[in-house]
Amino acid sequence: MTDPTALSCPAPAAETERVLLGHGSGGRLMAELLRDVIATELGTDPIAEDAAVVDTGTAEVVTSTDSFVVTPRFFPGGDIGSLAVHGTINDLAMRGARPVALTLAYIVEEGLPLDELRAITASAARAAATAGVPIVTGDTKVVQRGAADGVYVTTTGIGVRHPDATPSAAHGRPGDLVLLSGPIALHGTAILSARESLGFESEIASDSRPLHALVAAMLDAGGPDVHTLRDPTRGGLASALNELAETSSIGVDITEDAVPVPPLAAAACELLGLDPLHVANEGCLVAFVAPTAAEAVLHAMHTRPEGAGARVIGSLTDEHPGRVHMRTMLGGVRVVDMLVGEQLPRIC
Amino acid sequence: MTDPTALSCPAPAAETERVLLGHGSGGRLMAELLRDVIATELGTDPIAEDAAVVDTGTAEVVTSTDSFVVTPRFFPGGDIGSLAVHGTINDLAMRGARPVALTLAYIVEEGLPLDELRAITASAARAAATAGVPIVTGDTKVVQRGAADGVYVTTTGIGVRHPDATPSAAHGRPGDLVLLSGPIALHGTAILSARESLGFESEIASDSRPLHALVAAMLDAGGPDVHTLRDPTRGGLASALNELAETSSIGVDITEDAVPVPPLAAAACELLGLDPLHVANEGCLVAFVAPTAAEAVLHAMHTRPEGAGARVIGSLTDEHPGRVHMRTMLGGVRVVDMLVGEQLPRIC
CATH class of the missing domain: 3.30.1330.10 (PurM-like, N-terminal domain)
Structure with missing residues (x-):
C-alpha cells in the first residue's frame, strides 16, 4: 500500500517575499x-525629495x-x-x-x-x-x-x-573611415540562446558594457575629426549604418570580412536564421573618422580593453547617398538594408 | 422566416492600425x-541622435x-x-x-x-x-x-x-505655516470614478496641471523663506505631510476644516470608503513657509489661477516630531497616518 504521506503535498518552501x-x-x-x-x-x-540636484560644471x-x-x-x-x-x-x-x-x-x-x-x-x-x-x-x-x-x-x-568634439549622426563626410570597436552579434545571440535554450547559453555572453571611457580616449585623440559615433543596438550594425547614411546623406561602403563575428555567435545566427549584421549589440560602437585622424583614433581605441579589437571596416562615399553597400567575401557587392519586421523583440 | 443576411457577420470595420x-x-x-x-x-x-543637447544656462x-x-x-x-x-x-x-x-x-x-x-x-x-x-x-x-x-x-x-531658494523636504522649521494651493482629492476620485463608472465621471475632473509657474511666483515672493514644497500625489496629502514631517524631523499640525475637499470628491470618497487625505492629487502643492513671509507668498499664489484657492491649513511644531496631527471639525485631535496598503493602484 502506498505510504499516505507520499500523497500529501510537499511542505511549502519558505514563503518568498514578493512585490505587492x-x-x-x-x-x-x-x-x-x-x-x-x-x-x-x-x-x-x-x-x-522629488528631484535631485546635479552639478554638471557647465x-x-x-x-x-x-x-x-x-x-x-x-x-x-x-x-x-x-x-x-x-x-x-x-x-x-x-x-x-x-x-x-x-x-x-x-x-x-x-x-x-x-x-x-x-x-x-x-x-x-x-x-x-x-x-x-x-x-x-x-x-x-x-x-x-x-x-x-x-x-x-x-x-x-x-x-x-567633450570640449573639442561634437559628434553627430549628421556629420559623416565623404572619405571618412568607418571604425568598429569590436566584434558584433554577441548581445542578441546571448539573449536568444538563453531564451531558446539553444545550448550556447554557457558559451556566448552579452557584450553589455559602458563605452564612455573608450569614447573619451577617441575624442582626446581625434577631437573634431571624430565626426560620428553610434552604438549598434536594436537592429544591429546594418540598421545603425543605414540610419547614419540617411542622416548624413552619405554612402557607406563596408567589407564583409573586416566585420568580426565570433564563431559561436555566427553559429547561433546560422541556427536561428539571423544575419549577424541585424543582431543587437550592447558593447561596441561604430565611428566615422576623418582619414587624417583615423590612425591616432584607432591607436587610442587599442589602449582600452573594450577597443582592443578596433579596426577599419569601410569608408564613406558621396556615391549612393543614404545607402550601405558591402563587398562580400565572394567579391560581389550587396546592398545592406535595415532590419525589417519583428526579428528580435525584447532584446534590450 | 429570418432574413439570412441578419445571420451573417457584420461587415468588418475599417481595419484599425495597431502597434506591431x-x-x-x-x-x-x-x-x-x-x-x-x-x-x-x-x-x-x-x-x-541617441541623445539631445540642452543648454541650461547654469x-x-x-x-x-x-x-x-x-x-x-x-x-x-x-x-x-x-x-x-x-x-x-x-x-x-x-x-x-x-x-x-x-x-x-x-x-x-x-x-x-x-x-x-x-x-x-x-x-x-x-x-x-x-x-x-x-x-x-x-x-x-x-x-x-x-x-x-x-x-x-x-x-x-x-x-x-531658482537663484534665491533651495526648498527641500528637510527644511521645515518650527513655526512655519503650512500652505495648500487648492482643493484636494480630485485626481484620485476622477480616476476611480472613470474606472468604476460611479456616475461621477462627467462631473469630477482630475486637477492634473503644471505647477512650475505657481512655484516661480511663490519663490519670487518668498525666496529662501519658502522652506519646503511638495505635490501630494500617490498617497495623498496625508502621506506627503508624513514624509515631510519625518524628513524635517518636525511635527505638523493641520486643521480639518481648512483643507478644501470639493463636495463631489467628498461624495465619491464616501462611496468608495476612502479618506480624502489619502487620495492622489496632480495639480496642487503643500508648502512650509516662514511665518514672516507667508502673507507675501499667499498673495503671490492668489495671482495665479492654480493658486487661487491657496490658504493656510496649519503650522509646524517641535512637539511630536515626525508625526502629523489634525484638529477635527468636532474639536478633537487625531493622528494622520500615511496610506497603508494598496488603496489605489495605478492612479498615476
Missing part, C-alpha cells in the same frame, strides 16, 4: 520598499532616455539592471558626452520576488559605480499581475560634452 | 513609427524621473500623456526648479491602436508646449500582447533652480 500592489501606492509600504530594497541596494539614503548638458524590457531579465553577461545603466551611458557617449548622473525608474509587476528586485538594483548600482556615474533619483510603480512581465527599467542620463 | 512587435525592433518599421506617429505628433523632426541642474501606469489612460481632465508631462514638471518645481527639458519613453503593448499612441503623444506635446518645456528626446519599446497594459510612459525632466 501596495508597494506602489505612495504610502507606508512604498516607503519601506524604497528604504529596505531600493536604497539599501543602491547604497544610498532613502530618497526623500551650462550645456546632454540627455538620453531608454526603457529596457529584455527577456530573460538575467542572461550571460548581464541583467536588465546593468544593461539599463550601460545602455544609457552609451547613448550619452555617442554624442561625445561624459555621463555625470543617471535616473532609474521601475515598472514592477505585482508578485515579482523582492530578491529579484534586490538583485537587479544591486546590479544597476554596481554597473553605475564601476562606470563612475551616480544614480541620483528614481521612481517605482507597481502594476497588477499580468499587466507587465516582471520588471521594466527606464534609465535617463545627463552628460557633459 | 516589429515597431520596436530597431529597424525600418520602428523608423516609420518614429517618423509618422511620434515625431509628427510632437511636431519635431524624427530624432536621429552648471547646477535638477533632475527627476517618473513612470506613469494610470488606468484608464484617458480620464476626465487629462490622459497618460499630459499627466506624465505635468507630473515630472511638478517634481522639478518642488525642488524650486524651472523645467527646461523633458524626455519621453514609451513601453507599448503590441496591438495598441496607433491612433491611441498618436492621441497620447499629441496630448503630451500640447501639455509640454503649454508649459513651455520642450520634449528633447525619447524612446519606444514594444512588448508582446499581455506583457503590458496598453502603454506606459516614463518622463524625465531637467530643470534649473
Whole structure:
C-alpha cells in the first residue's frame, strides 16, 4: 500500500517575499520598499525629495532616455539592471558626452520576488559605480499581475560634452573611415540562446558594457575629426549604418570580412536564421573618422580593453547617398538594408 | 422566416492600425513609427541622435524621473500623456526648479491602436508646449500582447533652480505655516470614478496641471523663506505631510476644516470608503513657509489661477516630531497616518 504521506503535498518552501500592489501606492509600504530594497541596494539614503540636484560644471548638458524590457531579465553577461545603466551611458557617449548622473525608474509587476528586485538594483548600482556615474533619483510603480512581465527599467542620463568634439549622426563626410570597436552579434545571440535554450547559453555572453571611457580616449585623440559615433543596438550594425547614411546623406561602403563575428555567435545566427549584421549589440560602437585622424583614433581605441579589437571596416562615399553597400567575401557587392519586421523583440 | 443576411457577420470595420512587435525592433518599421506617429505628433523632426543637447544656462541642474501606469489612460481632465508631462514638471518645481527639458519613453503593448499612441503623444506635446518645456528626446519599446497594459510612459525632466531658494523636504522649521494651493482629492476620485463608472465621471475632473509657474511666483515672493514644497500625489496629502514631517524631523499640525475637499470628491470618497487625505492629487502643492513671509507668498499664489484657492491649513511644531496631527471639525485631535496598503493602484 502506498505510504499516505507520499500523497500529501510537499511542505511549502519558505514563503518568498514578493512585490505587492501596495508597494506602489505612495504610502507606508512604498516607503519601506524604497528604504529596505531600493536604497539599501543602491547604497544610498532613502530618497526623500522629488528631484535631485546635479552639478554638471557647465551650462550645456546632454540627455538620453531608454526603457529596457529584455527577456530573460538575467542572461550571460548581464541583467536588465546593468544593461539599463550601460545602455544609457552609451547613448550619452555617442554624442561625445561624459555621463555625470543617471535616473532609474521601475515598472514592477505585482508578485515579482523582492530578491529579484534586490538583485537587479544591486546590479544597476554596481554597473553605475564601476562606470563612475551616480544614480541620483528614481521612481517605482507597481502594476497588477499580468499587466507587465516582471520588471521594466527606464534609465535617463545627463552628460557633459567633450570640449573639442561634437559628434553627430549628421556629420559623416565623404572619405571618412568607418571604425568598429569590436566584434558584433554577441548581445542578441546571448539573449536568444538563453531564451531558446539553444545550448550556447554557457558559451556566448552579452557584450553589455559602458563605452564612455573608450569614447573619451577617441575624442582626446581625434577631437573634431571624430565626426560620428553610434552604438549598434536594436537592429544591429546594418540598421545603425543605414540610419547614419540617411542622416548624413552619405554612402557607406563596408567589407564583409573586416566585420568580426565570433564563431559561436555566427553559429547561433546560422541556427536561428539571423544575419549577424541585424543582431543587437550592447558593447561596441561604430565611428566615422576623418582619414587624417583615423590612425591616432584607432591607436587610442587599442589602449582600452573594450577597443582592443578596433579596426577599419569601410569608408564613406558621396556615391549612393543614404545607402550601405558591402563587398562580400565572394567579391560581389550587396546592398545592406535595415532590419525589417519583428526579428528580435525584447532584446534590450 | 429570418432574413439570412441578419445571420451573417457584420461587415468588418475599417481595419484599425495597431502597434506591431516589429515597431520596436530597431529597424525600418520602428523608423516609420518614429517618423509618422511620434515625431509628427510632437511636431519635431524624427530624432536621429541617441541623445539631445540642452543648454541650461547654469552648471547646477535638477533632475527627476517618473513612470506613469494610470488606468484608464484617458480620464476626465487629462490622459497618460499630459499627466506624465505635468507630473515630472511638478517634481522639478518642488525642488524650486524651472523645467527646461523633458524626455519621453514609451513601453507599448503590441496591438495598441496607433491612433491611441498618436492621441497620447499629441496630448503630451500640447501639455509640454503649454508649459513651455520642450520634449528633447525619447524612446519606444514594444512588448508582446499581455506583457503590458496598453502603454506606459516614463518622463524625465531637467530643470534649473531658482537663484534665491533651495526648498527641500528637510527644511521645515518650527513655526512655519503650512500652505495648500487648492482643493484636494480630485485626481484620485476622477480616476476611480472613470474606472468604476460611479456616475461621477462627467462631473469630477482630475486637477492634473503644471505647477512650475505657481512655484516661480511663490519663490519670487518668498525666496529662501519658502522652506519646503511638495505635490501630494500617490498617497495623498496625508502621506506627503508624513514624509515631510519625518524628513524635517518636525511635527505638523493641520486643521480639518481648512483643507478644501470639493463636495463631489467628498461624495465619491464616501462611496468608495476612502479618506480624502489619502487620495492622489496632480495639480496642487503643500508648502512650509516662514511665518514672516507667508502673507507675501499667499498673495503671490492668489495671482495665479492654480493658486487661487491657496490658504493656510496649519503650522509646524517641535512637539511630536515626525508625526502629523489634525484638529477635527468636532474639536478633537487625531493622528494622520500615511496610506497603508494598496488603496489605489495605478492612479498615476
